[in-house]
Structure formats: structure tokens, C-alpha cells
Amino acid sequence: MSNRERVRSTRALILRRRDVNDADRVLTVLTPGDGKLELIAKGVRKTTSRKAGHLELFTHAALLVAQGRTWDIITEAQTVESFRHLRENLEAIAAASYIAELIDSFAEGGDDARTLWDLALQVLRELDATSAQGRVPPTLLIWFNLHLLSLTGFQPQFFRCLDCAQELEPSLNFLSLHAGGVFCPRCAPRHDDVEALEVDTLKVLRFLQSRSWNEAASITVRTPVLRRVESVLNRYLIVVLERQVRSTAFLRRLAATQPAPEG
Numbered sequence: 729m730s731n732r733e734r735v736r737s738t739r740a741l742i743l744r745r746r747d748v749n750d751a752d753r754v755l756t757v758l759t760p761g762d763g764k765l766e767l768i769a770k771g772v773r774k775t776t777s778r779k780a781g782h783l784e785l786f787t788h789a790a791l792l793v794a795q796g797r798t799w800d801i802i803t804e805a806q807t808v809e810s811f812r813h814l815r816e817n818l819e820a821i822a823a824a825s826y827i828a829e830l831i832d833s834f835a836e837g838g839d840d841a842r843t844l845w846d847l848a849l850q851v852l853r854e855l856d857a858t859s860a861q862g863r864v865p866p867t868l869l870i871w872f873n874l875h876l877l878s879l880t881g882f883q884p885q886f887f888r889c890l891d892c893a894q895e896l897e898p899s900l901n902f903l904s905l906h907a908g909g910v911f912c913p914r915c916a917p918r919h920d921d922v923e924a925l926e927v928d929t930l931k932v933l934r935f936l937q938s939r940s941w942n943e944a945a946s947i948t949v950r951t952p953v954l955r956r957v958e959s960v961l962n963r964y965l966i967v968v969l970e971r972q973v974r975s976t977a978f979l980r981r982l983a984a985t986q987p988a989p990e991g
């Protein structure tokens with residue numbers, strides 16, 4: 729096989745990186761065509777590296793990748809979008825890290841990941857633009873969470889009762905994180921492990937789950953409802969990711985980082 733055939737080009741989002749050898753780094757990236765990949769960037773920790781600046785966390789880069797033995801090798805890297813505002817304050821860094829870690833947890837290798845790729849770019853662009861203006865919408869990460877769950881096959885059911893399949897009414901319904909959705913008041917007594925779910929909370933979850941960000945961006949949610957929605961989603965993620973036997977470090981961090989109240 730000629731060298732030309734063994735080199736391919738791909739777009740990539742840098743999700744995670746770790747140092748190996750003396751000067752190399754292994755990058756976990758999301759690609760549109762091949763899902764999640766681990767690639768090695770050789771010599772990238774040397775001060776003379778021309779690739780280093782294009783392989784920062786959260787960067788959208790265009791890569792040339794050559795076949796390697798353990799990891800495929802990044803031979804060229806060029807920044808497409810730097811998302812530089814994501815690195816300018818702690819709130820934006822925390823939000824971008826959360827997004828990257830969730831994508832890392834849910835993305836699979838080897839599959840076409842175009843819809844996940846589009847969602848990832850959209851949320852990073854939105855976060856970058858809004859953090860540049862100093863006002864990240866508090867609903868953005870919730871919206872992203874819900875859409876990520878839908879794309880990866882873990883969509884919680886907020887519209888119909890999980891048991892009788894009747895449309896849920898705007899009254900007090902009952903959430904089951906383990907069942908992945910909501911039971912109506914008639915069916916709930918037949919199930920263990922349910923918690924009351926207030927109408928306002930259910931409405932926000934339904935709205936953010938079913939709308940594009942363009943439609944969802946304008947809603948304002950009262951802080952107590954926002955906190956409740958975040959709690960439901962964080963606990964649901966833990967249930968889903970445990971079922972998936974994912975990174976325990978991520979689960980510990982998720983449990984430890986309940987979002988701080990708004991100032």
C-alpha cells in the first residue's frame with residue numbers, strides 16, 4: 729500500500745488528552761465519519777511543535793491521519809474553529825469540559841456519528857458565542873443533555889405514561905429514573921422507586937427535549953424549577969452511565985458537581 733492510501737483526512741473535536749512517552753499525547757476525538765477515536769500526536773509537547781496549537785481541548789480541527797500500530801498518527805493538524813471564548817473564564821471551561829466528557833461517555837467508536845457531531849458543534853458554538861457576551865443561558869446544558877440522550881438511544885419518556893401509554897396530563901405525575909420516564913397517577917402505585925414530578929418540572933423537560941435550540945433559547949425558567957430539572961437529569965445520567973459501565977471518575981465528578989446557584 730502506498731503512503732498516500734494509508735493517510736486519510738478527517739474533521740475532529742478534541743475531547744480529552746493524555747501524555748504518553750516523552751513528548752507525545754494521545755487524544756480522544758469525536759469525528760463525523762468514525763465516531764470516537766484515539767489518535768496519537770507525536771512530539772506535540774515539544775515547544776517547537778507546529779501541531780500543538782491546533783490540538784487544544786475543545787478545538788475543531790482538520791486532521792491528516794496515518795495508520796499506526798497502537799494508535800493512528802496525526803501527521804497534520806489545522807484549526808477550523810478554536811472556540812477561544814471557552815477558555816476565558818471558569819464557568820465556560822467547566823461547561824465545555826462537561827460537554828466534552830458527556831460526548832466522550834456516550835460516543836462509540838467506528839460508527840457514523842454525523843448527528844452527534846452536529847449537536848456537539850452546535851452546543852460548542854452556542855457556548856462560545858454566549859460566553860463571549862458573558863451570559864451563558866442556564867438552559868443550554870440541559871437542552872444539550874436531553875438531545876444527547878435522544879441521539880444515543882437513552883431518551884427518557886416525558887410525554888406518555890410508561891405503563892398505560894396514555895398521554896400525561898398536567899397534574900402531579902411520577903418519575904422513575906430506572907424505568908426511564910414517567911408514570912401517570914393511576915399507574916404509579918403499581919411501581920416501586922418512583923418520585924413525584926411537579927407539572928412545572930415536567931413541562932420544562934418536555935419543552936427542552938422536543939425543541940431545537942433556536943426555539944428553546946428564549947425560555948426563562950424559575951431557579952427552583954431549573955435546579956429540580958438539573959437534579960432529575962444528573963441522576964438519570966448516573967443511572968444510564970452505570971448501566972453502560974462507563975467511567976467511574978466521571979460519575980464521581982458528576983455527583984460532586986451539582987451546579988452552583990445563580991448569583
Ligand SMILES: [Zn+2]
Nearest residue numbers: 889892912915
Ligand atoms: Zn398510566
